[in-house]
Amino acid sequence: MSEERNIVLVYPKTGMDFGSTVAPPHSLLSIAAPLHKEGYRIEIIDQRVDTDWQDKLTTGLNPGTICAGISCMTGTQIHFAIEIAKIIRKATGGKVPIVWGGPHPSILPQQTLESQYVDMVCVGEGDMVFYELVKTLERNGSLAAVKGIGFKKDGKTVVNPPEPLIDMENLLPVPWELINVESYVHPDMYLKSSRILDIGQTSRGCPFNCGFCCSASLRMRKWRAMSVEKSLKAITEPVKRFNLDGVWIRDDEFYIDRDRANKICEQIIREKLNIRWYTSGTRVDVFNKASDKQIAILKQSGAYVLKFGAESGTNRILKLVNKGITVEETVKANLKAKKHDIIPAFALMIGFPTETFEEVNNTVGLIFRLKKDNPKAQFEAMAIYTALPGTPMYEFALQHGLKPPENLEGWVDWNFDEYDLAGKRIPWFDAKQRQMLGNISYMSVLANALPNAIDSINNVFIRRALKISYAPISAYYRFRLKHKLYGFSLDLVLIRYLRKKIFYRSHMRLK
Structure with missing residues (x-):
């Protein structure tokens, strides 16, 4: 790499990184695009796919490196992000600024800055924020003039006013040439196609205000979309360039403007792309x-799967979290999807403050009701409510005994699909109840989510072997869920131990 005008960007492991769960690092690609366009050398390192990530990192850092950027979500990714930051510090003697961005630094910029492994943070959407920061660092300009960043000055943390949200029409195309795209092309867990790629977003944000979601604080409840023409180009270009037979469109609310969505679908049909596709979120x-x-x-355009946030099997909880839907609407959407031969994939959540176990059972029972009504219905891992700063329900969680971590490292185990035996995340339940909630979440993964994930493993031999051998295990955990057998289980203790060792703390890869 040239020693002039180069930037190193790193995406840490997230935990469960295999098959189609490994999507392109769009957070890094989006901030790299403006700089790449101007001729800066960008090195993107993805800890999930680069077996030689450490060598690439240390060789990528040189006297010409303007800064090193790390994208990070709350939870396991913080553990690996700190590991990466330590290597950068050692390799550069502290001479290269370490910039953190992503959801976690955005919701807790000041606390993140207090870490010795963080020099600056980008808050919110970093497309232009990071661009301006790099330009300022290159000319030794004043950081106080850069909107949307946080930094340290005279032993104190400073967070500047935010940068306005970007106009989606000004968003640059994904700079696919900066990564090995084939590392992110997989068979899909839902579409059952062989070459699926997460192509990014044609819209950003969500106008709703669900109590558990940080989108409202990060994007100010503003939904912004590309034009139909720009959206179509964002879809067709990678399909043709990489010979794809399916895509994942990462929009939180692709279908919220039905007229726009239908026009995009009509254009996909006219283009004769012959793909299957799905999006991250559709409201029932x-x-x-x-x-x-x-x-x-x-x-007809290829939307074989729609993901729905059903969240709960109890209307009281849906009202509590301000979801704006009812259980009956979820049931109706499931039947409507069946009528049109579209596979619905539902996300559910348990463990809210004031939630009773009768209400938890209703949510578990909703799985089997939806499956009975529509055998093709699929289910993601049942999440355990995990309060995050900036979310509408955060103060409610604090009122019910939540004591959030006081430093960056404390958020490492703040995972929505993991046990909370110590009572840090859901202290409103007693120890036995917390164990049962963890068991439910794990059993939902083992019964529903993991079998689907196995279908997305690239290696055909491993995929088939795992699918055959795992079938009776999946059936066992479905039986336990159906019959509410949530009590202590030694097998789940062992699985939890192995999961942490293999996925949460190691660099093992399963392709």
């Missing part, structure tokens, strides 16, 4: 308002 109430004609166009 929005889907229920769609006409049969609109859904037929959606399906």
Whole structure:
């Protein structure tokens, strides 16, 4: 790498990194795009796929490196991000600034800055924030003039006013040439196609205010979309360039503007892309308002799967979290998807403050009700509510005994799909109840989510062997969930131990 005008960007492991769970590091690609366009040398290192990531990191850092950037979510990724930051510090003698960005530094910029492994943070969307920061660092300018960043000055942390949200029409194309795209092309857990790629977003944000979600604070409840023409280009270009037979569109709310979504679908049909696709989120109430004609166009364009945030099997909890839907609407959406032969994939959550175990059972029972109504229905890992600063329900959680971590390292085990035996994340439940909630979450992974993930492993031999051998295990955990057998289980203790050792703390890769 040249020793002039170069930037090193690193994406840490997230924990469960295999198959189609390993998507391109879009957070890094988006901030790299403006700088790459101007001729800066960008080295993107992905700890999830680069077996020689440490060598690439140390060789990528040189006297010409302007800064090193790390993208980070709350939870396990912090553990690996700190590991990366330590290597950068040692390799550069502290001469290269370490910039953290992503959801966690955005919701807790000041606390993140207090870490010795953080020099600066980008808050919120970093597309132009990071660009301006790099330009300022290159000319030794004043950090106080850069909107949307936090930094240290005279032993204190400083967080500047935010940068306005970017106009999606000004968003640059994904600079695919900066990564080995084949590392992110997989068979898909839902679409059952062989060459699926997460192509990024055609819209950003969400206008709703769900109590558990940080989108409202990060993007100010503003939904912004690319034009139909720009969206179509973002889809067709990688499909043709990489010979894809399917795509994942990462939008939080792709279908919220049904007219725009239908126009994109009509263009996909006209282009004869012959792909299957799905998006990150679709609301059941929005889907229920769609006409049969609109859904037929959606399906004809290749939308074989729609992901729905059902969240709970109890209307009281749905009202508590301000979801804006009812259980009955979820049931209706499931039947509507069945009518149009679209696979619905539902996300559910348990462990809210004031939630009773009767209500938890209702949520577990909703799985089997939806599956009975529609055998093709799929289910993601059942999350355990995990309060985050900046979310609408955070103060409510504090009122019910939550004591959040006081430093960056304390958030390492703040995972929504993990046990909370110590009572740090859900202290409103007693020890026995917390164990049962953890068992439910794990059993949902083992019964539903893991079998789907196995289908996305690239190695055909490993995929088939695991699928055959795992079938009776999956059936066992489905039985336990159905019959509410959530009590202490030695097998889950062992699985939890292995999961932490293999995925949360090691660099093992399963392709």
